Amino acid sequence: MKEALINSNYFGLILSIALFILSVRIKAKFRLAILNPLLISTLLCIAVLVVFKIPYDTYKESAGLLNYLLTPATVCLAIPMYKQLKLLKDNLLAVIAAITSGTICSIMSIFIMGKLFRLSSEHIATLLPKSITTAIGMGVSEEAGGIVTLTVAGIIITGILGNMIAESIFRIFHIDHPIARGLALGTSAHAVGTAKALELGEVEGAMSSLSICVAGILTVILVPIVNSTLV
Amino acid sequence: MKYVKEVVWIIAFTFIGEVLNKLLPLPVPAGVYGLILLLLALVTGILKLQDVESTGNFLLDTMTMMFVPAAVGIMSSVDVLLPVLLPYAVMIVISTIIVMVSTGLVASFILKHSKSQDEPANKEAAV
Numbered sequence: 001m002k003e004a005l006i007n008s009n010y011f012g013l014i015l016s017i018a019l020f021i022l023s024v025r026i027k028a029k030f031r032l033a034i035l036n037p038l039l040i041s042t043l044l045c046i047a048v049l050v051v052f053k054i055p056y057d058t059y060k061e062s063a064g065l066l067n068y069l070l071t072p073a074t075v076c077l078a079i080p081m082y083k084q085l086k087l088l089k090d091n092l093l094a095v096i097a098a099i100t101s102g103t104i105c106s107i108m109s110i111f112i113m114g115k116l117f118r119l120s121s122e123h124i125a126t127l128l129p130k131s132i133t134t135a136i137g138m139g140v141s142e143e144a145g146g147i148v149t150l151t152v153a154g155i156i157i158t159g160i161l162g163n164m165i166a167e168s169i170f171r172i173f174h175i176d177h178p179i180a181r182g183l184a185l186g187t188s189a190h191a192v193g194t195a196k197a198l199e200l201g202e203v204e205g206a207m208s209s210l211s212i213c214v215a216g217i218l219t220v221i222l223v224p225i226v227n228s229t230l231v
Numbered sequence: 232m233k234y235v236k237e238v239v240w241i242i243a244f245t246f247i248g249e250v251l252n253k254l255l256p257l258p259v260p261a262g263v264y265g266l267i268l269l270l271l272a273l274v275t276g277i278l279k280l281q282d283v284e285s286t287g288n289f290l291l292d293t294m295t296m297m298f299v300p301a302a303v304g305i306m307s308s309v310d311v312l313l314p315v316l317l318p319y320a321v322m323i324v325i326s327t328i329i330v331m332v333s334t335g336l337v338a339s340f341i342l343k344h345s346k347s348q349d350e351p352a353n354k355e356a357a358v
Binding site: 012020041042046049050059063066067072073076077078079080081093094095097098101113123131133143147153156158159161163166173180181183184191194196198199209220 | 241242244245248249258259260261262263265266267269270273274280283284286287288290291292293294295296297298299300301302303304305306307308311312315318319321322323324325326327328329330331332333334335336337338339341342345
């Protein structure tokens with residue numbers, strides 16, 4: 001019975017989607033930031049796999065479609081960017097300055113805290129690209145001598161955290177402008193943050209999409225410099 | 232046929248992105264190549280917005296859910312994560328807050344002081 005269920009080509013897909021919908025309902029009911037749908041559905045999914053002793057690879061095989069769709073979804077981020085192209089051009093200075101300062105803060109804060117915690121240079125390099133999209137971050141980590149599987153975990157945790165805390169942070173620090181919100185989400189929490197930005201609005205989504213590209217490229221340039229001069 | 236055409240365009244740009252990612256020696260992911268090329272195609276008018284919009288919006292609307300399998304994958308790197316879990320957790324939380332706040336405040340500051348007082352962006356801007 002169990003074998004028939006978990007070996008279905010749709011097992012991982014239906015489990016992920018059903019738990020995600022459940023998590024969205026939970027969030028709507030209790031309205032707490034900690035009940036972030038992505039976080040809750042991930043934890044529930046892990047709980048199901050652990051309780052029923054289902055190997056991750058079995059789940060991944062049938063949940064892979066979702067992963068597969070991430071690349072075309074990333075391509076489609078061009079749509080909100082195209083619609084907001086004029087706004088992007090008109091605010092180019094704010095856009096570039098904000099993303100650049102965010103990226104520098106990301107790399108320097110990880111570097112300084114890593115030193116304070118007395119982490120090995122390998123463990124510091126692993127986390128330097130934590131705020132950029134996985135596909136770029138893996139390459140940056142490898143180049144800098146980090147542990148790539150750990151980098152992927154760090155990037156995803158960063159994304160979920162950013163997705164989760166964004167609305168509270170915007171309220172506390174009075175970050176009200178949709179342009180500023182989008183840039184903040186994309187620069188700090190890459191594509192997972194951008195998914196939140198798209199929920200907030202189209203301007204937020206466009207700005208966040210652009211941040212993924214610019215912050216990614218800046219990190220590729222800055223990490224080797226920081227790594228060779230400071231670590 | 233509307234959706235068939237839209238899907239073909241999106242898959243085509245994704246495909247070209249993948250090929251460029253393999254061919255060019257740059258650390259640019261397939262999705263970002265595809266994004267840039269699709270944006271160029273829209274700007275130059277090679278493609279119209281309605282050629283990709285419905286399917287594109289479907290993909291963007293469901294994007295959050297697409298991260299679930301990758302996030303569940305963290306369970307398979309628990310043994311490498313465990314020894315550094317505490318420092319990493321602290322570093323990720325503090326750094327993410329710093330980045331979000333600094334990016335947001337720098338943007339807010341410049342937007343407030345720039346002369347061109349644009350109309351606040353209209354969220355309902357349906358095209």
